[in-house]
Amino acid sequence: MTELMAGLMIGGALFLAVYFVAGRRRRRRIEELTVYLENVNVSGEGTILQRKEDEFSLLEDEIYKTVTTLYRTRETALAAKENYAENLANIAHQLKTPITAASVSLQLLQEQAEDPAGQHDTYYHDAAKYRTTQHDATQNTAVQYNAVQYNAMPHSATQHTAVQHCENIRRQLERLNTLEEALLQLSRIDSGTLKLQYVQVDIFTALTIASDMLCELAAEKKVTVAIPEGECATIRGDKDWTMEAFCNLMKNCVEHTPEGGTVSCEYSQNPVYTEVRIWDNGKGFTEEDLPYLFQRFYRGKNASGTGIGIGLALSKAIVELQNGTITARNLHGGGACFEIRFYSH
Template sequence: MLRNKEFRHFAILFIIMAAVTVMAGFAVSPAAGILVLITDAAFGIAFYVFTKARYKSIAETADQIDLVLHNADRLYIGESEEGELSILHSEITKMTLRIREQNDALRKEKQHLADSMADIAHQLRTPLTSVNLILSIIENSSDENERKALLRETEELFVHMDWLITSLLKISRLDAGIVVFQSENIDVSALINSALRPLLIPMELHNITCHTNVPEGAAILGDSGWLSEAVQNILKNCMESAGDNGTIQIVCEDTPLFTGINIRDSGQGIEKEDIPRLFDRFYRGNSDKATGYGIGLALCKMIITRQGGTITAKNHPEGGALFVIRFPK
C-alpha cells in the first residue's frame, strides 16, 4: 500500500493530525490525551485494515485481468459487497468476457480461413491435375480427332476454373462486407429470363425443357444483377440433376405476404443426408456421382439471405429436387 503515492500522503497527514490532537488532549488533561490517543489509534487501525482489504481485492482483479490478457482459459472475479468496487468488478467482468468472446471468434475465423484456403487449393488442384494429364495424352496422341476432343475438354476445364476463381472472389467480397446491394423493383419474369439466357444453348444441347409460370406484375425488391446470378446458379444445379432429356419447372408465387420462386428439376432428387448441408461452402455431397465444387449454392444463399430473402431445398413429392426462394413484401 505504501507504494501508492496518495496513501503515503494520507498516512503522513494522518500522523501529523494525530500528533497535534494528542498533544492538545494532553494539554487539557492526561485523561483527555489518553482518550484522543486511543481514538486516533483505533481509527488508524480500522482505516488500515479496510484499505488493505480493498487493495487486496483490487490486486486480485488486476491479476485476473492479466491472465485474460495472456489468453488464460479461466476467468474468475469474486463478488464484492455493494459499492463502487462492486460496480467496478461488474464492469471489468463484462469487459473481460467480451474480450474472451472476441478472442474465441478470432480463433474460429482464423481456423475457418485456414480451412477455406485448403479447400480452395484442393478445388483448383483437381482441374489442374486433369489438364496436365490431358496435355500429356495430347502430346503422345497422333489421332487428330482425339487431340481436338481433348483440347475441347481442356478448354472446358479452364472455363470451370475461371468460374471457380470468380465465384471465390465474389464470396470473399461478400464475406468482407464490401458489396453494396442495390434496392430496386425487379420484375420476376425479367429476372428469370436474365438468368436463363446464358443457359439456353447448353439446355438445347442436352435437350432440357424449361417451363415457366410467372404471374403478370410479380416483383421482388433487390439487386437484379446479383439475384440473376443466384437464380442462374440454381438453374445450373438443376440442369446437372435433370440430365439429358430432362425438364425444369419455374413457378412464381405472388401472395400478399411474399413473392416466391420455386425451381424444380426432373432428376433423382437430393440425398436425405445432404439436404441440411446443401448450401454449405465446399460441400459436394456424399454420393460418388456428386459433381461441381460446392461453391454455387453457397454463393446463391449468401446473395439471397443478405438481401432479406430465404432459400430452402427439399425433394418434391412427385420426384426431383425443389428449390424455394422467398422475399417478404
C-alpha cells in the same frame, strides 16, 4: 473534559479500525481482479467471475464484459483462420484437377506431334504381315482391302484424337475460368467491396431471364423449367446479382432432375417479405448433405461431375447481402426445394 477526550480517542480508534478494514477489503478485491486478469492473460482460464456487490461492482462488470468480448473475438478469429486454411486447401484441390487433366492432354498431343506416323506404321505392318500368311484368295483380297483402309485411317484417327485432346483442354480451361470468376465474386463479397446497384427488381422477370440462361442445359437434360406468372412481386436489390442467385439455384435443380422432369418456380409477396420457391421432382437432398449445402466447396453425395461447390454458397451470399435468407429442404412428395425470402425492412 476527560470524557470528551476519551470519546474522541475511541472514535478515532474506531475510525482507524474501519478505515483499516475497508482498506484491506479494497486491496483484497483489487488483488482478486488482478489475479483474475492474470489468469485470463496467462492460461486463458477464469472467464467466469464471481460477482460481488460492493463499490467495485461496476468495474467488475466492465472487466467481465471486456474479457468475454475478447474471448468471442479470439474464437471468431481462430474460426476464420481455420476456415481460410480449409478454403485454401479446397481451392488448391479444385485447381489441381483441371490443371492435371489439361497437362495430360497436352502431353498426349506432344507425343503425337513427335511421332505422327507411329500408329500408321503399326496398322500397316500388322495388316501386311497378316496378308502374307494367308493362302485363301478371298481372305487375301479382304486383307488387302483392309490394309488400304488402315493405310488411310491413321492420319484421320490421329486428327480426331488431337481434336479430342484440344476439346478436353478447352473444357478444363473453361472450368478454371469459372472457378476464377466465382472465387473473385466471393472475395469481393467477403471484403465488402461488392457494390450492388439497388433498383426495383421484378421477380417474374428475374426468374425468366435466369431460366433462359440455362436453356441449353435444360434442353440437353430434357428438363422443363416452369415459371407461371402470378401477381406482381418486386424487391429492391441488384437485378444482375439476383438473377445470378436464381440461376445457380435453378442449375442445381436442373442437374438433379431426371430426364423429362420439371423444375418449378413460384413467388409471392406480403408486407413483411417477398418469397421465392424453386424446386424439382428429383430424388432430393440426402439427409447428411442438408446441413452443409451452402458451405463453400461442399459437393454432396449426388453432386454432378463438373461442379465446384461454389454456386449455392454464392447464391446464399448474394441473398443475404440483399436482406434475405435462403433455406433448403426436401418436399414430402419427393424433390429438392429452395426457399428465398427478401425482407422489406
